[in-house]
Amino acid sequence: MRPVFNFLFSIKTTLLLLAILGIGAAAATFIENDYGTSTARVLVYYSWWYIGALFLAGINLAGVIWRYRMWRHPPRFLFHSAFLLIGIGAATTHYFGQEGILHIREGKSENRMLTAEPYLQVTIHTPRGSWYQEFQKDFSAIGDNSFREIILFDGGKELTVQFVDYKFAKKGRATMGLLSVKVCYEGDCKVTRLVGRRGGKGFPKTLDFGDVKVTVEFGSKVVHLPFALKLRDFQLERYPGSMAPSSYASEVTVIDPKSGNFDYRIYMNHTLDHRGYKFFQSSYDQDERGTILSVNDDPGKWPTYLGYILLALGLLWNLFDPTSRFGKLVRYLRATAPFLALLVILGTGFLPVEAATPSDFERYLPGYRQGSAATAGNFGRLIVQSPMGRMEPVNSLDTQLLYKLHGSLSWKGMDQDQVLMGMLSRPELWRYARLLKVKSPKLRKVLGLPDGEKYAAFADAFEGKKGYKLKKYVEEANRIKPGERGTFEREVIALDEKLNVIYMVFYGNLYRIFPMPGDPHNTWYNPLEAMQKFAGKERATVEALTRHFIDAAAAGDWQAADRMVGQIRHYQQRYGASLIPPKEKIDAELLYNRLHLFPRLVGLYLLLGLVLILAGFAEILRENPGPWFRRIRLGAGAVLILLFALHTFGLGLRWYIAGHAPWSDAYESLLYISWSAMLAGLIFFRHSLLVLGATVMVAGIFLFTAHLSNINPQITNLVPVLKSYWLTLHVSVITASYGFLGLGALVGYIVLWLFILRNPAKRPQIDRAIRRLVAVDEAALILGLSMLTVGNFIGGVWANESWGRYWGWDPKETWAYVSIIVYTIVVHLRLIRRWDRPFILATASFLAFASVIMTYFGVNFYLSGMHSYASGEPVPIPGWVYAVTVAAIVTILLAWPKRDLGPVLRGGSSIKSPERFGKEV
Incomplete structure (x- = not known):
């Protein structure tokens, strides 16, 4: 009987049951995607074996709490017992609710x-x-x-x-x-x-x-x-x-x-x-x-909610408890290097009318560039209605358009408003503007670009009576499944989309600047639509304003163009004043667009992170680092504080403009994860060049990912269900956890490289550095896991208060649950003596981040569900995924022969008795 007892209530059994639950849930998301919800529930979620594993996990947890007298340490006892209470509430709801x-x-x-x-x-x-x-x-x-x-x-x-x-x-x-x-x-x-x-x-x-x-x-x-x-x-x-x-x-x-x-x-x-x-x-x-x-x-609501409250309190208390693992890691780091610990953190136109030539455009451009700036600025302050009903300055639309077309906010010394106003007023000339970057040599040849020319103009895609040069290639590319398209096909489709955008700009189709008088739906129209739909005096007014503005801008009569912009603004105030944002918000949005902070921070973060990582390696490889390393640390700290302040200012400005917390979509949440990673580094790890560099690199990578082509940076309105204070709590906590977990992954990868460089006889300082970094890694994982767990359960409260269920086994929910299981296993590996090794923790923390990537990106684009962006054929898996996978495997294999290094905190790895458990874990 005792062997059964010891097995059932052992940590190994805990990890085994967690692995079964995690693997089963992960597999179920793919089953559901291909065979539907019912199949996933029958085979996994509601199957005898999965419910049995959940029941055994509860029995195991209760036995571990009792066997190792966990009540001697109230914080630990509180949050572990909370899971039992949550399980009782969930079972009550499942079996007795409707x-x-x-x-x-x-x-x-x-x-x-x-x-x-x-x-x-x-x-x-x-x-x-x-x-x-x-x-x-x-x-x-x-x-x-x-x-x-x-x-x-x-x-x-x-x-x-x-x-x-x-x-x-x-x-x-x-x-x-x-x-x-x-x-x-x-x-x-x-x-x-x-x-x-x-x-x-x-x-x-x-x-x-x-x-x-x-x-x-x-x-x-x-x-x-x-x-x-x-x-x-x-x-x-x-x-x-x-x-x-x-x-x-x-x-x-x-x-x-x-x-x-x-x-x-x-x-x-x-x-x-x-x-x-x-x-x-x-x-x-x-x-x-x-x-x-x-x-x-829901008869199980109150036991569940009480469990959530105790869980949050217990995890928070655990971070302050000096006898907890986190407290011991903090003391270890203080003893080996300066370390400041903050224990709780929420870390967040018109068609051409006459022929023109490229030389005409070259002669026109200098005068336009010099004289149009002031008028273009006034034009950018007009209000436009987005397709989703958001009221924003024309400058915001111009910013999105030029960034999409050219990848920057200026072209040949002109800002976005000048470029787009020029395209509206003189499309017959601007069709020769080389705005569109073409990477594919084959596509350049199809367009007939001169040798060495990397940018194409709208006119390059057309050739006399032969018409659209890309027609055949676009049709062929669209017939190919997304996953099977090559570089040429993908670039053809992207270029075709940009050409269509330019065409709509030439027509003025994107500029909904005229409100319809008396419209109960408060619809605004672009100039051509307004001329067709309006009647009487309003129609004549819109036609006169549009034509006079275009004529004045085309002729370079900027005083007349300014007057027309003023009259258009007066028209907007007369018929759409109730929708026009306050002047302060317009000014704030113009400042946000002009600063363009987040794309500019990407390069700074990545460059500074790389420099700090290299300096950190150099510091470790030297037995007695010189004082200049301290100077680097101080200088880098000052620069990072400035960059972080700019990052914080940008998030706050976006919050003020949008009217809601800036983590409601993929772009905003990536900005927030990057911000939380920076905050973690500055507060927790600023005294280690290597860890600080890793933190900055994580922030830069997330910020870089936010500006990939398939993520929309536009400020948007919220859908109804997101108008909840629970959203702010849920998303802020759960996305901030990704910053800590990402930091743990990168620190783990750096530790693997230090294992490759190990030479205990000649460079004992590397072993000391590994132990410090592994302690940092584990502390980051504990913080990240605590926040991920609390954030996930706050999401359950939000779901229950918004649409009446805590959990729907949606793929995003399920993978968040899988991530919690994965990181729970990682932080508990040390409780098994022979697994309490820096190499195992570094490898596990690095590989575990794949579950977060799957939660955040894989579900969005490859699995269907209420949190998903997937539709139709899935997008191709990026090439960098394969490259990173190969690099990870190679690094682990190279580090493997030198893996033999003892635990960070000796004597705290295994559980032999209740007394030892109470004192050392």
């Missing part, structure tokens, strides 16, 4: 809820009465689904329902199941096919057995609530001039004979709670005359 959908049309009452889970429902009709029986069934597109159910009715008569076949159909993200069953009564068997799915009502089929008729149905079942809801009015608000919803709400009346009737307004993040049921605004009918409410009966 979840479904309530659909109501305006003016109608409804008390029928459709369950989220699918059922096989059987109704037997006989002359003596009817009998109903249901079986909760979900089916997998792969594997064994067989079942045989026996139903007794009418005094002992027997009916059997047996599985025959199940087929899975997927169209886009919508899935449907085709279930074939065999129904037998008194030797007579009939096979029927049922169409149904999770979350949708099935289509019943009736089978005739003479006096007995059997109706079978597969799909979600109808549940009658003890009260009804009447939809008095559904209200949808859109962002001005767009189809994007800003918010939606349901004005309902609760009809309850027991407690009385009352009115209530349900909207996103504002739920109706009545008699144990919570109603969440989920969606709406396309005609905007009906609402779809999520319904949730």
